[in-house]
Amino acid sequence: MNLFLLLLALGLTGASPLGDSKVCQPHSRPWQVYLHGGGVSCSGALIDALWIVTSFNCAPTRSYSTIASLGEHDVTVEEGTEQHIYVADVIPHSPYRSSLHSLTMVRLAEPARFTQHVQPIPLPSRCPQPGETCHVSGWGSTIPNQYERSQRLKCITVPIVDDQTCVYTFPEFLFWSMGMVCAGQANTDNCMHDGGSVMVCDGQLQGVQWYSHGCGNPADPSVYTKLCMYNDWIHDVMDRYAPTLPTETTPVMT
Structure with missing residues (x-):
C-alpha cells in the first residue's frame, strides 16, 4: 500500500522512479562537446585546446557553419560555464568506408580556455579489454x-x-x-x-x-x-593542420 501511494505521489509531481533518468552529474564530463548547426547535432570529445574527436556521421559539412559548445550540460540554458567556438577545419579519416573507419577530427577556430568546466580527455595509452x-x-x-x-x-x-x-x-x-x-x-x-x-x-x-x-x-x-588504433593518425592530423601563428618581427633600426 505504501509503495502504491509513493508511485501515485511521484506520478502527480511528474517524477517517475522508472523514467529515463541517467542524467550525468552536471559538468562531470568537462571534455564533452556539443556540436550543433550546419546540419549536425551530436557529440564529440575535446582532446586539445584546438581539437575535437567525433565520428564520421557527426562531421560538420562546412567550416564556420557549426559551433562547438564546451562546458555544456543543459543545452537549452546558458549556465555561464559555456564556451561557444566556431569549427574551422573538418578532417574525416581518409579514405572513409563505413565498414572500415568512422572518425573525424575537428579544429576549433580559436583555442578553448581550460577551466573547471572545460578540460581535455587523454588519448588512449592502451586498448580496452573485454569485461572492462x-x-x-x-x-x-x-x-x-x-x-x-x-x-x-x-x-x-x-x-x-x-x-x-x-x-x-x-x-x-x-x-x-x-x-x-x-x-x-x-x-x-x-x-x-x-x-x-x-x-x-x-x-x-x-x-x-x-x-x-x-x-x-x-x-x-x-x-x-x-x-x-588511431593515435598515430590523430597526432599526424594535429601536426599537419596546426594553424599558422603570426611571427613577431623586430623593428628595423634606422
Missing part, C-alpha cells in the same frame, strides 16, 4: 527505439564485449573492422541515441559511437571506433 567497465555520455535518449534528443547530458555504464561476440550479433550488411570495439550487453545500459557519443575507460578516451545497435535490441552491443 566504461562510461558513455551524450545528448540522446537512453530508451531503446525512442529518438528524442535530451536537453541534459546523459551517462550510461557499459562493459567492453569481446570481438567474437560483437561480430556474431552484427547485421548481415555490416562487416567487422579492426577499428571497431563493442560495448554493452543484455541486462546492462546499452543505448545512447547520440552520434559521436563519447566512451571513456579508466580516464582515457577509448571510443566514439559508430552504430547504436543496443538501441534497437538491448541484448546487442553497440559499436564504437576503437581509438587506440
Whole structure:
C-alpha cells in the first residue's frame, strides 16, 4: 500500500522512479562537446585546446557553419560555464568506408580556455579489454527505439564485449573492422541515441559511437571506433593542420 501511494505521489509531481533518468552529474564530463548547426547535432570529445574527436556521421559539412559548445550540460540554458567556438577545419579519416573507419577530427577556430568546466580527455595509452567497465555520455535518449534528443547530458555504464561476440550479433550488411570495439550487453545500459557519443575507460578516451545497435535490441552491443588504433593518425592530423601563428618581427633600426 505504501509503495502504491509513493508511485501515485511521484506520478502527480511528474517524477517517475522508472523514467529515463541517467542524467550525468552536471559538468562531470568537462571534455564533452556539443556540436550543433550546419546540419549536425551530436557529440564529440575535446582532446586539445584546438581539437575535437567525433565520428564520421557527426562531421560538420562546412567550416564556420557549426559551433562547438564546451562546458555544456543543459543545452537549452546558458549556465555561464559555456564556451561557444566556431569549427574551422573538418578532417574525416581518409579514405572513409563505413565498414572500415568512422572518425573525424575537428579544429576549433580559436583555442578553448581550460577551466573547471572545460578540460581535455587523454588519448588512449592502451586498448580496452573485454569485461572492462566504461562510461558513455551524450545528448540522446537512453530508451531503446525512442529518438528524442535530451536537453541534459546523459551517462550510461557499459562493459567492453569481446570481438567474437560483437561480430556474431552484427547485421548481415555490416562487416567487422579492426577499428571497431563493442560495448554493452543484455541486462546492462546499452543505448545512447547520440552520434559521436563519447566512451571513456579508466580516464582515457577509448571510443566514439559508430552504430547504436543496443538501441534497437538491448541484448546487442553497440559499436564504437576503437581509438587506440588511431593515435598515430590523430597526432599526424594535429601536426599537419596546426594553424599558422603570426611571427613577431623586430623593428628595423634606422
